[in-house]
Amino acid sequence: MSKTVLQTDKPEPQSTMQPGRPVLQLENLSKTYTLGKCDVPALSNLNLTVNAGEFVAIMGPSGSGKTTLLNVIGCIDKPTKGKVLLDGIDASALPENQLYKIRRDKMGFIFQTFNLLPYLNARENVELPMEGRGKSKEEQTKRAKELLAMVGLSGREEHRPQRLSAGEQQRVAIARALANDPAIILADEPTGNLDSQNKQGIIKLLGNLNLTQGTTIIMVTHDSQAARNTERMLLLKDGKIMKEMQGLHANKKKQICPHCGAPIQVTDEKCPSCKKPIYASDELFSS
Amino acid sequence: MGIVSRAVRNISRRKMRALLVIIALGFALSIMISIPAGVLANEKTANAVSSNLSNLINQTGATINQTLTQIDCSLGSSFSGFGFTAPSGTSGGTGTYGGGGYGGYAGSGSSSSGGGGFTPGQFGGGTVGGYFGGGAFNGGQANPMNESLYTDINSSLSGIAAVEPVLQASEGNNVTRNLDFNGYSRTITIRDVTYTIEGVPLTSDLSSYMNQILPTNITAGSNLAVGDSGDVLLSENNSAYFGAGVGDSVNILGQSFTVVGIYSPSSVADTQMLYLNLSDAQAITNNTGYITSLTVFAQNSGDVSSVASEISALHPELTVTTAQDKESALSTEESTYTAALANADASDSQTNSTAIEEIVVVVLATSLIVLFVMLYTVKERTKEIGTLKAIGFSNSAVMTQFMLEGVLLSMIAGVVGIAIGMVAAPTIASTLLPSVGAVPRGTAGATFIAGTARFGALSVATLTPEIVLLGFGLAILLGTLGSLYPAWRAAKIRPAEAMRYE
Numbered sequence: 196m197s198k199t200v201l202q203t204d205k206p207e208p209q210s211t212m213q214p215g216r217p218v219l220q221l222e223n224l225s226k227t228y229t230l231g232k233c234d235v236p237a238l239s240n241l242n243l244t245v246n247a248g249e250f251v252a253i254m255g256p257s258g259s260g261k262t263t264l265l266n267v268i269g270c271i272d273k274p275t276k277g278k279v280l281l282d283g284i285d286a287s288a289l290p291e292n293q294l295y296k297i298r299r300d301k302m303g304f305i306f307q308t309f310n311l312l313p314y315l316n317a318r319e320n321v322e323l324p325m326e327g328r329g330k331s332k333e334e335q336t337k338r339a340k341e342l343l344a345m346v347g348l349s350g351r352e353e354h355r356p357q358r359l360s361a362g363e364q365q366r367v368a369i370a371r372a373l374a375n376d377p378a379i380i381l382a383d384e385p386t387g388n389l390d391s392q393n394k395q396g397i398i399k400l401l402g403n404l405n406l407t408q409g410t411t412i413i414m415v416t417h418d419s420q421a422a423r424n425t426e427r428m429l430l431l432k433d434g435k436i437m438k439e440m441q442g443l444h445a446n447k448k449k450q451i452c453p454h455c456g457a458p459i460q461v462t463d464e465k466c467p468s469c470k471k472p473i474y475a476s477d478e479l480f481s482s
Numbered sequence: 483m484g485i486v487s488r489a490v491r492n493i494s495r496r497k498m499r500a501l502l503v504i505i506a507l508g509f510a511l512s513i514m515i516s517i518p519a520g521v522l523a524n525e526k527t528a529n530a531v532s533s534n535l536s537n538l539i540n541q542t543g544a545t546i547n548q549t550l551t552q553i554d555c556s557l558g559s560s561f562s563g564f565g566f567t568a569p570s571g572t573s574g575g576t577g578t579y580g581g582g583g584y585g586g587y588a589g590s591g592s593s594s595s596g597g598g599g600f601t602p603g604q605f606g607g608g609t610v611g612g613y614f615g616g617g618a619f620n621g622g623q624a625n626p627m628n629e630s631l632y633t634d635i636n637s638s639l640s641g642i643a644a645v646e647p648v649l650q651a652s653e654g655n656n657v658t659r660n661l662d663f664n665g666y667s668r669t670i671t672i673r674d675v676t677y678t679i680e681g682v683p684l685t686s687d688l689s690s691y692m693n694q695i696l697p698t699n700i701t702a703g704s705n706l707a708v709g710d711s712g713d714v715l716l717s718e719n720n721s722a723y724f725g726a727g728v729g730d731s732v733n734i735l736g737q738s739f740t741v742v743g744i745y746s747p748s749s750v751a752d753t754q755m756l757y758l759n760l761s762d763a764q765a766i767t768n769n770t771g772y773i774t775s776l777t778v779f780a781q782n783s784g785d786v787s788s789v790a791s792e793i794s795a796l797h798p799e800l801t802v803t804t805a806q807d808k809e810s811a812l813s814t815e816e817s818t819y820t821a822a823l824a825n826a827d828a829s830d831s832q833t834n835s836t837a838i839e840e841i842v843v844v845v846l847a848t849s850l851i852v853l854f855v856m857l858y859t860v861k862e863r864t865k866e867i868g869t870l871k872a873i874g875f876s877n878s879a880v881m882t883q884f885m886l887e888g889v890l891l892s893m894i895a896g897v898v899g900i901a902i903g904m905v906a907a908p909t910i911a912s913t914l915l916p917s918v919g920a921v922p923r924g925t926a927g928a929t930f931i932a933g934t935a936r937f938g939a940l941s942v943a944t945l946t947p948e949i950v951l952l953g954f955g956l957a958i959l960l961g962t963l964g965s966l967y968p969a970w971r972a973a974k975i976r977p978a979e980a981m982r983y984e
Contacts, residue, residue, distance in 0.1 A: 266977075266978045266981070269872065271868075271871065271872050271976075271977035271978045271981065272976075272977075272978035291877065292876065292877065295871065295874055295875065295876040295877070296874070296876075298871070298872060298873065298874045299873065299874020299875075300874070302872075302874075303873075304869075304872045304873055306869070306981070310865065310866075310868075310869040310872075312866060312869070312870075313495075314488070314491040314492060314495050315488070315491070323870075323873060324873045324874050326875075326879075327874075327875075327876070327879065371873065372873075375874070
């Protein structure tokens with residue numbers, strides 16, 4: 196993806212969010228699945244606070260509870276115990292007929308398999324979450340076109356998903372996640388189904404969204420390249436946060452080499468000046 | 483992007499499935515609307531049959547009443563030499579029928595060759611005389627009587643509703659035949675009748691008795707009417723004999739008459755009978771002042787025997803007969819019609835209950851089709867439902883989406899069903915509903931009813947706008963019923979589980 200819509204070196208974030216305000220607080224969160232007679236713990240006593248404008252990567256081996264955590268945060272799954280505070284609202288206490296509003300207004304979902312509706316074109320997919328929010332058809336279309344332009348899909352608005360590449364489909368999904376200006380973007384393996392070129396485009400796009408728009412992003416990923424382009428990296432194991440590390444974006448949204456401090460591109464594997472690997476995935480998992 | 487266009491796109495996305503479902507539902511709905519159409523048609527037919535039968539029953543009842551009140555008066559058997567002088571100049575005149583007998587004007591004997599008077603002279607004497615003499619061959623044939631009898635009976639007796647004077651005369655040729663009897667051989671002359679003139683009173687006081695006075699089965703033209711003169715009503719045989727149709731003129735005994743109509747005879751006795759006004763008949767047969775029979779109508783059936791005996795007392799020379807025997811025949815006919823009516827009613831109600839059963843079955847079947855198709859659709863789109871809920875669709879929005887798809891599908895099917903029904907309703911209705919064929923065929927007078935009552939001839943099973951609306955309403959109702967549960971299932975899908983579903 197050669198087209199970069201948002202410049203990473205733009206100095207001032209244009210976020211309407213106040214940075215530092217906690218948008219997500221997890222308190223003593225536990226989630227237990229019951230399989231037959233066995234209780235399988237997916238999350239146990241997990242505590243986490245994410246502030247507005249943060250870009251958090253959640254990593255961990257299979258079965259560590261990553262997706263469960265994301266689902267609980269996204270209010271599409273309920274915790275067994277503990278609290279989920281979203282923008283100060285206790286979502287874990289809300290009934291299902293209220294939760295959909297949280298999902299619609301506070302959350303934006305990005306899926307590994309994109310999950311676009313195949314019978315709707317790109318614009319219509321982006322308009323979908325805006326339904327039921329009292330916006331006129333024209334406003335919805337205008338907003339959808341803006342968002343599609345922002346993710347680099349100007350001129351492809353009327354294409355159906357099957358006529359878009361995987362990367363383009365994920366861009367549409369990102370635009371859809373942004374439609375209602377959510378407090379948090381939840382991304383579940385957003386690069387998992389993409390080839391390396393498309394993957395880098397998506398990594399760049401998410402990074403730029405966070406840097407320039409101040410979008411809060413919580414991303415579950417297996418991909419170290421995707422993970423290091425965040426501010427915080429959480430390593431999840433057995434339903435607990437085992438390790439927390441700083442990402443490349445941690446240094447005031449500047450992209451610099453952690454070894455020599457030289458400016459780097461988000462997609463660089465090695466520092467262009469000191470030639471050291473910028474982030475080794477081994478490092479994260481060697482605990 | 484509205485919910486409706488999403489539903490449309492979802493349906494068109496699975497074209498083959500939608501097509502199959504629409505065809506299946508369309509046929510079911512066409513059955514559903516054809517059945518009420520058939521029921522309506524059936525009711526209409528049954529009503530027509532009922533009213534036809536009721537009319538027939540009433541008519542038969544009226545005929546029975548009139549027959550019961552009817553008293554036939556005539557001058558017994560024709561005895562040659564009875565003392566009646568035949569008018570001169572007519573065929574079969576005095577010469578041939580010796581003894582002043584009036585044999586020439588034979589009645590409508592049941593045999594076409596009957597009616598000729600025999601000259602007593604020819605058969606006189608011996609054993610033969612005993613058999614042939616005295617006009618035994620003229621049995622049942624009326625002899626002319628003076629018209630004064632009519633006035634006499636009409637004015638002097640009570641309990642009489644009307645008196646119908648009739649003059650009957652036959653026209654034909656004398657045929658000579660050899661006759662052997664007990665070794666005796668005789669040459670006799672008999673009449674070969676070509677037509678019989680029935681002079682009937684076309685007077686206003688008898689206007690309510692015209693159905694009995696005149697034939698009713700008119701096949702061409704019209705019947706004689708009160709006051710007609712110079713007109714003739716021919717039987718089909720007469721028409722062939724004269725070679726004349728309606729509007730033509732025919733020559734009867736030297737006088738020209740206009741044919742007003744042609745009737746189909748109801749019995750062998752009238753095959754050669756043509757009807758004229760009494761006064762015309764009297765004039766052309768030179769019988770002015772004479773009649774051959776009187777039919778007296780008593781005011782009610784209870785008076786018949788007293789009136790009959792009064793007539794006998796007043797004029798002992800008259801043979802007075804009442805038509806009791808006709809009554810039983812007519813009663814049988816009446817009971818046949820009554821039974822047919824009951825059959826038609828029973829058949830109608832059976833049709834209705836069958837229709838209800840069939841509609842229940844079709845409604846169930848149709849709902850099940852929608853149910854299974856929508857359940858399958860929901861299962862197939864579990865992931866999509868999860869996505870929709872994750873991006874903020876409420877349960878009710880998801881439910882509405884799937885309900886709408888089901889309803890839309892059945893609405894399209896409804897249109898297809900109505901289209902099929904427009905063409906096939908008569909066939910479907912007659913296949914599915916028992917016919918009203920319970921009306922007896924071949925019974926006199928019932929044939930035409932049977933013709934209209936055959937359910938197979940169901941061009942009447944047409945779709946009224948009400949039925950079309952009903953069908954469309956049913957389609958929507960079934961779509962709603964059938965997709966209610968699947969849509970509820972869809973709404974209840976938990977997004978986390980849906981996301982894991984592949």
